[in-house]
Amino acid sequence: MALPLDVRDLSTTLFTRRGEMKAVDGLSLSVGAGETVALVGESGCGKSLSALSIMRLLPDPPARIVGGEVLLNGRDLVVLPEEGMLDIRGQEIGMIFQDPMSSLNPVATVEKQIAEVLMTHTELGRGQARVRAHELLELVGMPDAGRRLDAYPHQLSGGMCQRVVIAMAIACSPSVLIADEPTTALDVTVQAQVLALLKKLQADAGMAMVFITHDLGVVAETADRVVVMYAGRKVEEATVDELFETPLHPYTAGLIGATPVPGAARAERLADIPGMVPPLNALPQGCAFAPRCPRVMARCRQERPKLTQPAPGRLVACFAAERG
Numbered sequence: 001m002a003l004p005l006d007v008r009d010l011s012t013t014l015f016t017r018r019g020e021m022k023a024v025d026g027l028s029l030s031v032g033a034g035e036t037v038a039l040v041g042e043s044g045c046g047k048s049l050s051a052l053s054i055m056r057l058l059p060d061p062p063a064r065i066v067g068g069e070v071l072l073n074g075r076d077l078v079v080l081p082e083e084g085m086l087d088i089r090g091q092e093i094g095m096i097f098q099d100p101m102s103s104l105n106p107v108a109t110v111e112k113q114i115a116e117v118l119m120t121h122t123e124l125g126r127g128q129a130r131v132r133a134h135e136l137l138e139l140v141g142m143p144d145a146g147r148r149l150d151a152y153p154h155q156l157s158g159g160m161c162q163r164v165v166i167a168m169a170i171a172c173s174p175s176v177l178i179a180d181e182p183t184t185a186l187d188v189t190v191q192a193q194v195l196a197l198l199k200k201l202q203a204d205a206g207m208a209m210v211f212i213t214h215d216l217g218v219v220a221e222t223a224d225r226v227v228v229m230y231a232g233r234k235v236e237e238a239t240v241d242e243l244f245e246t247p248l249h250p251y252t253a254g255l256i257g258a259t260p261v262p263g264a265a266r267a268e269r270l271a272d273i274p275g276m277v278p279p280l281n282a283l284p285q286g287c288a289f290a291p292r293c294p295r296v297m298a299r300c301r302q303e304r305p306k307l308t309q310p311a312p313g314r315l316v317a318c319f320a321a322e323r324g
């Protein structure tokens with residue numbers, strides 16, 4: 001039986017006046033039914049571009065998928081015509097975007113936006129779609145769901161808007177859900193509520209979920225496996241327990257070191273990773289992380305390390321990790 005989502009060697013290039021830039025460079029990941037795979041890394045590492053590539057939502061031009069496969073329940077989305085993608089988006093694969101306010105139509109009511117998804121992908125009429133929209137808002141824990149149906153996005157809080165976006169994403173019971181930084185714009189209390197909601201919805205429906213975040217604290221609470229990205233490439237993959245116990249890539253170790261530990265003394269200074277993620281049009285010759293790496297060797301500045309498998313289920317692209 002095919003996996004809900006199986007991405008194989010996906011590559012997306014941006015064709016710009018400044019030249020060709022590899023936005024996603026040979027990404028592979030798979031997600032089983034009921035499993036959560038976290039895609040992590042700093043801003044600019046290619047997480048959201050990977051998600052938009054999977055969804056075929058990047059504008060062409062300038063972006064174009066130049067290689068690889070995106071198998072959704074065994075069907076390759078890369079070669080599917082746009083008409084076919086319109087049927088699949090929202091029905092077989094849903095996406096929760098980073099900023100709920102910008103992903104909602106400001107001049108359409110909540111009911112109209114959820115109903116549009118339902119009426120596009122099902123045979124429900126307007127009245128039936130309104131009833132189902134009400135049910136979905138209750139399912140995602142919307143306070144006073146009946147009254148919110150006729151509200152506009154600007155009349156709702158950030159947490160309420162995020163619940164509307166989640167309701168739209170799960171309206172047709174997709175087998176795969178991509179959640180792109182779904183809690184970034186929310187306060188800590190609402191973050192916890194949204195994370196708990198997503199976990200419950202996933203458990204109830206058996207959805208495969210790709211959870212994109214820069215927050216490793218959130219990863220520890222939500223993920224089964226983790227894919228670490230840097231400069232458009234996967235540099236490490238492991239189960240969530242393995243990753244936190246024994247990170248193999250110096251970048252992963254840096255991310256963990258920069259993550260606040262609950263209960264730690266406030267005066268304890270968090271480690272940081274010097275420098276910044278390089279722009280796609282100015283990647284160094286060898287390993288993209290070499291200019292920031294505390295374990296850099298001469299070889300790192302000349303060659304790009306390939307992914308190796310030091311243990312079953314673990315992958316890392318690092319010469320220093322190979323040496324131990």
